[in-house]
Amino acid sequence: MTLRAPLTIEPAPHVHAGTSVAWIMLHVVIALIPACVFAVYLFGLAALLTLLVATLSCLAAERLLQRGSAFTLADGSALVTGLIYGLTLPPALPLWMVAMGGFVAMAIGKTLFGGLGSNAFNPALVGRVFLQAAFPAAMTGAWLTPLAAERFVTLPEATLTGPFLAPASGSYDALTGPTPLGDWKFAGGETSTFDLALGFTSGSLGETSALLLLLGGLYLVWVKAANWRIPAAILLTVAICASLLHGIDPQRYPSASFMLLSGGLMLGAWFMATDPVASPLSAAGCWIYGLVIGLLVVLIRLCSGQPEGVMYAILLGNALSPHIDRWTQPRAYGAAGGGS
Amino acid sequence: MAEGLQEVAPTTGAEQFQAGLWRQNPILVQALGMCPVLAVSNTAVNALTMGLATASVLLASALVISSLRRIIPAQVRLASFVLVIATFVTVTDMLIEAIAIDVHRALGAFIPLIVANCLILGRMEAHASRRPPGAAALDALGMGGGFVLCLLTLGSVRELLGNGSLFGMTVMPAAFEPWVVMLLPGGGFFALAGLVLLGRWLSGTPARKGAGP
Numbered sequence: 072m073t074l075r076a077p078l079t080i081e082p083a084p085h086v087h088a089g090t091s092v093a094w095i096m097l098h099v100v101i102a103l104i105p106a107c108v109f110a111v112y113l114f115g116l117a118a119l120l121t122l123l124v125a126t127l128s129c130l131a132a133e134r135l136l137q138r139g140s141a142f143t144l145a146d147g148s149a150l151v152t153g154l155i156y157g158l159t160l161p162p163a164l165p166l167w168m169v170a171m172g173g174f175v176a177m178a179i180g181k182t183l184f185g186g187l188g189s190n191a192f193n194p195a196l197v198g199r200v201f202l203q204a205a206f207p208a209a210m211t212g213a214w215l216t217p218l219a220a221e222r223f224v225t226l227p228e229a230t231l232t233g234p235f236l237a238p239a240s241g242s243y244d245a246l247t248g249p250t251p252l253g254d255w256k257f258a259g260g261e262t263s264t265f266d267l268a269l270g271f272t273s274g275s276l277g278e279t280s281a282l283l284l285l286l287g288g289l290y291l292v293w294v295k296a297a298n299w300r301i302p303a304a305i306l307l308t309v310a311i312c313a314s315l316l317h318g319i320d321p322q323r324y325p326s327a328s329f330m331l332l333s334g335g336l337m338l339g340a341w342f343m344a345t346d347p348v349a350s351p352l353s354a355a356g357c358w359i360y361g362l363v364i365g366l367l368v369v370l371i372r373l374c375s376g377q378p379e380g381v382m383y384a385i386l387l388g389n390a391l392s393p394h395i396d397r398w399t400q401p402r403a404y405g406a407a408g409g410g411s
Numbered sequence: 412m413a414e415g416l417q418e419v420a421p422t423t424g425a426e427q428f429q430a431g432l433w434r435q436n437p438i439l440v441q442a443l444g445m446c447p448v449l450a451v452s453n454t455a456v457n458a459l460t461m462g463l464a465t466a467s468v469l470l471a472s473a474l475v476i477s478s479l480r481r482i483i484p485a486q487v488r489l490a491s492f493v494l495v496i497a498t499f500v501t502v503t504d505m506l507i508e509a510i511a512i513d514v515h516r517a518l519g520a521f522i523p524l525i526v527a528n529c530l531i532l533g534r535m536e537a538h539a540s541r542r543p544p545g546a547a548a549l550d551a552l553g554m555g556g557g558f559v560l561c562l563l564t565l566g567s568v569r570e571l572l573g574n575g576s577l578f579g580m581t582v583m584p585a586a587f588e589p590w591v592v593m594l595l596p597g598g599g600f601f602a603l604a605g606l607v608l609l610g611r612w613l614s615g616t617p618a619r620k621g622a623g624p
Binding site for chain 2: 179203204205206207209230233235236237238271
């Protein structure tokens with residue numbers, strides 16, 4: 072008997088879910104769109120330019136640095152890094168700083184570690200943390216008043232500062248009041264939960280509307296592009312710690328709803344801590360990782376000189392995740408107990 | 412009498428001198444003495460002072476130890492080296508304090524810590540204790556020179572970007588926005604990594620196999 076159809080032999084896997092890096096990245100972009108649109112609606116032209124420059128600088132850096140390698144822009148990872156990075160920035164940051172941070176994100180945060188799949192830290196946060204350390208005045212002062220009347224016709228003076236030049240002195244003072252977290256830390260004011268949830272507050276592009284980010288995050292979890300355990304662990308830890316502390320001394324510690332809805336927690340928990348490369352692999356590992364990040368967020372926000380700590384918390388969590396992976400490595404089936 | 416230290420095969424003087432400057436550069440290639448390199452290279456003045464102090468201690472110790480190489484017993488050679496090095500570090504420390512008290516304050520504990528600089532102890536063990544004083548001095552000059560050059564480069568770059576100045580004089584236009592990070596420890600790592608990258612690139616060292624996808 073002879074075979075009619077030729078047999079094809081190929082290596083595993085033989086069953087494929089149909090997902091790919093580009094597929095995951097596409098869903099992350101979809102999940103980010105509401106927050107991006109809202110940021111532009113809230114802060115106008117400056118937000119649009121910031122997002123655009125952040126994304127383009129990341130794409131350009133990836134193109135330049137990955138010349139001749141197997142990575143392409145088509146996998147969408149540079150686009151996602153650029154969007155997330157743009158959302159972490161204050162709206163009135165000079166555009167040359169935005170571009171520089173985007174380049175640092177791709178060069179130091181990603182390419183130096185070996186490119187896509189090898190980055191030890193979330194590249195977007197590496198870009199932001201560099202800017203925070205390099206230009207602290209601009210990064211903590213470039214806020215805009217939300218829904219300003221002329222936001223679609225005029226740009227803040229600082230935005231178009233020439234490359235490597237300092238924004239004109241006093242150009243930040245005229246702009247706005249503090250972010251909700253800064254207001255609470257330095258002036259004792261507490262923004263209403265309603266404003267925080269809807270996002271009509273001052274802040275970085277993506278730390279305003281908690282609801283829209285929550286929606287995007289739930290979408291990511293629904294299409295299984297992110298591990299739900301990580302945001303769940305982070306948000307639960309923050310909520311529990313904040314409730315306990317608020318219960319002990321309501322004068323000194325803000326309420327759980329304030330802690331959850333303010334600052335970059337939603338963006339960080341759903342979109343940045345879930346970076347599939349820089350977070351642990353196992354389910355138990357994800358819970359530990361989220362717990363550590365949540366505790367660090369509470370610690371940095373309440374006990375340090377900084378109003379916001381989500382960025383540092385996630386980067387420290389990233390640094391810990393290879394170790395968490397080692398502790399929670401499941402025993403191979405049939406292998407003797409004790410392990411390595 | 413204890414057995415003397417083993418001599419090493421001599422090379423030409425010029426080769427010996429050039430090795431430290433480039434091919435065996437203590438910072439770019441050997442990665443020795445990194446602690447002061449990262450800690451005090453935030454301004455050009457600090458970096459230059461630290462480099463010169465280390466280089467002079469290196470030269471003086473190399474001369475003395477090379478002259479004494481037949482007397483120092485091999486069993487207690489490290490203790491003897493440290494004794495000689497510590498003597499010259501103390502002299503240098505007091506000298507800097509007398510000449511430039513501000514720089515001395517800025518460098519803090521890092522001047523006394525030259526005693527523990529592995530570059531110096533390494534050169535004593537590997538070279539000065541096994542060669543005649545002339546060769547040892549050439550080696551020390553080359554290594555010291557390479558150390559000073561690298562440190563000065565790092566200090567200048569960090570001060571220029573982090574403060575817009577060089578040796579305390581403002582050179583960048585007034586509107587330049589300084590990169591504060593370059594004065595912080597993180598900037599030290601960035602600048603050092605950049606320098607090593609540049610050095611590898613210039614000397615044509617091939618990239619590590621297996622790196623990248």
